[in-house]
Amino acid sequence: MSSLANNYKRKKLSFIKGSGSFLISTNGKKYLDFVQGIAVNSLGHSNNHLNKAIQKQSRKLWHVSNAFKIPEGEKLANRLVKRTFADSVIFQNSGAEATEAAIKVARRYFYSLGKPKKTKIICIKNSFHGRTLAAIHASGSKKMTEGFGPRIPGFDHFNFGDHKKLRNLINKNTAAIMIETVMGEGGIKVIPNWCIKAIRDLCDKKGILLILDEVQCGIGRSGKFFAFEYARVKPDIVPIAKGIGGGFPIGAVLMTKKVAKAMVPGTHGSTFGGNPLAMSVGNAVLDKIDSNLLNNVKKMSKYFILKLNILKKKYPKIIKEIRGIGLLIGIQLWEDQTNFINKLMENQLLTIRAAENVIRILPPLNVKKSEIDTALKIISKVCNDIK
Ligand SMILES: Cc1ncc(COP(=O)(O)O)c(C=O)c1O
Structure with a gap:
């Protein structure tokens, strides 16, 4: 019997070590890992550059409070700003925290403009933005929200592709549209570029914000730093996590200066978010996303x-x-x-x-062709076995 709660349906498989695209199980078998912690280990397991960075930082300083300036965080934020649409960053520890922060930024922006009732966020039904109370209600999934009432208000939903409903949902209390650029948990649904563009235009026309959740598809996984770059749009707020930590828990919300202005001291915070250890790993990951x-x-x-x-x-x-x-x-x-x-x-x-x-299928971003060939052989074998 496990002392861990039963909230995961775990496979009876554990690992003792990993290297690049491979994992070694406790019974000595070698697995080709095309999960990579669900799009987390962007550089594969036990990456040399990341190992060095974390070892170096761990000997110097792990954690200090955000009450003090953290140079490693300043550096990572600067680099993210230089590379992306963003002017400003708040660091978190996970994707759900990052999407929650994105929602807070959107609401606080309108509050700062003297529009405190403009709080509603429009999301795609059965999308995925994390497992906190607000995030599950943002996702609008019955399965995820069941038993966790009362319902958190402030989220409206439309079905994937129902543009008419999306347009009809926008009213004077709408603050933002929040969508995953690529719906990961929802079944790898890539939102077409024309659609992302049309949503951006709609947001501009209605004076509301566009939040693009790139927690799963961001940081190079799409082949561009952000998946929305294919659509050539500029969002207002982008939550990230997973890939930026390469296996270390990091989340962040990236935003333009227009909305960032509302996040004055005291409006948001985190004990761990952006600590020196995490930031050193984030910087090392970024070194390699070239x-x-x-x-x-x-x-x-x-x-x-x-x-x-x-x-x-x-x-x-x-x-x-x-x-x-x-x-x-x-x-x-x-x-x-x-x-x-x-x-x-x-x-x-x-x-x-x-x-x-x-x-x-989520290989590390540095996957080799030979590893893909191995995966293809296995997939083909399984198709043949079950046909
Ligand atoms: C698009 C998206 N947003 C948010 C999250 C939540 O991230 P986390 O599990 O780190 O809280 C996920 C996790 O899979 C995700 O895919």
């Missing part, structure tokens, strides 16, 4: 998706659709994916589920 790595993501993605589509043609009764962008790839099956994922695991390839019968 054009070479982004090119690798694009190249490997093109190859992987092409080969998966060939498999889809070969097994049309098993595979319904190949979806995704960069190294955020989904194989949608016609039927429930549990058995398929277990069979991949038996063949030493780790993947993870998403909604709509999707098998989610």
Whole structure:
């Protein structure tokens, strides 16, 4: 019996070490890890550069309060601002905290303009923004909110693709539209560029803010630093997490100076968010998210998706659709994916589920072609075994 609560359906598999794209289990088996902590280990397991950075910082200083200036955080924020649309950053520890902070920033912005009733956030039904109380209600999923009442007000929902409903939901109390640029948990649904652009235009026309949740698809996973760069838009607020820590818990909310002005002392805070240890790791991750790595993501993605589509043609009764962008790839099956994922695991390839019968594939951003070939062989074998 485990003393851990039963809130996860865990596989009976544990690991003792990892290196790059691979994990070694407690019983000595080697697994190709295309989960990578669910899009967290952007540089794979036990990356040398990250190991060095964390060791160096751990000997100097782990944690000080945000009551003091933290140079490592100033540096990471400066670098994020230089590379992106943002003018300002608040550091957190997780994706849910980052999306909550994004909601707070949007509301506080209108409050600072003397519009305290402009608080509503419009989200896609069954999206995913994290597991805190506000985030589950932002997601609008029955499964996630059930038993956690009372309902947190302030969120309106439209179904993916229902643009008419989206337009109708906007009223004088709407503060922002918050969407994932690529819906990860929701089944690797890539919002088309024209749609992101149209939503940006709609926000401008209505005088509301655009929050693009890049917790899962950001920091290079799409092949660009942010997935919304493909749509050539500038959001107002962007929560990030996962990939920026490379395995160390870091979250952040990035924002333009227009909205950041509202976040005056006392409006938000975190004991741990942005501590020197976390910030040193974040800086080390950022060192490696360069054009070479982004090119690798694009190249490997093109190859992987092409080969998966060939498999889809070969097994049309098993595979319904190949979806995704960069190294955020989904194989949608016609039927429930549990058995398929277990069979991949038996063949030493780790993947993870998403909604709509999707098998989610999240290699590290520095994945090698030979590793993708190994994964393709296993996927093909499983298709053949179950056909
Ligand atoms: C798009 C998105 N937002 C927010 C979150 C929440 O992140 P965390 O689990 O770090 O709280 C996730 C996690 O999967 C996510 O995919």
